[in-house]
Amino acid sequence: MNIDQLSRNLRILARTNAIIAEIHLRHFAARAGLFAFAALVAGFSVVMLGGALFLALEQSLGPIWAAASVGGGGLLLAILVAVVGALMKPPRELALANQVSQSALDAVSADLKATSASLSSFASFTAVPSLVLPLLTMLLKAFRGKPKA
Secondary structure (H helix, E strand, O other), X not given: OOHHHHHHHHHHHHHHHHHHXXXXXXXXXXXXXXXXXXXXXXXXXXXXXXXXXXHHHXXXXXXXXXXXXXXXXXXXXXXXXXXXXXXXXXXXXXXXXXXXXXHHHHHHHHHHHHHHHHHHOOOXXXXXXXHHHHHHHHHHHHHHOOOOO
């Protein structure tokens, strides 16, 4: 079992999880933007087209049905844009990031099993505490990373 390999796999796992979270955040922001746009379209259609369509339809349909037609058209457009936003799929990068994350998780799991097996076959139980402290120290140093400039 190589501690450097375990440390590398843990860093890969942490990095891929950060990438996955960033992709989910960008996807959420895109969907939220489309929902905000749907609300803007609904408001704009009610204000701008509402007056013009109402005046055009008032003579043929009467004031009540003209107003109902104008409001229904604006809401239909807003619903259409909201449905497009809800049906948006996450980008393809998410599948790749999930695969890399799963590979790193599998590698970490295998490394930990190998470490467990090698520790259980170790000659004496009293040697384990002397190995745990250096291992924890190395892991903490690995996760601290390099300071960003």
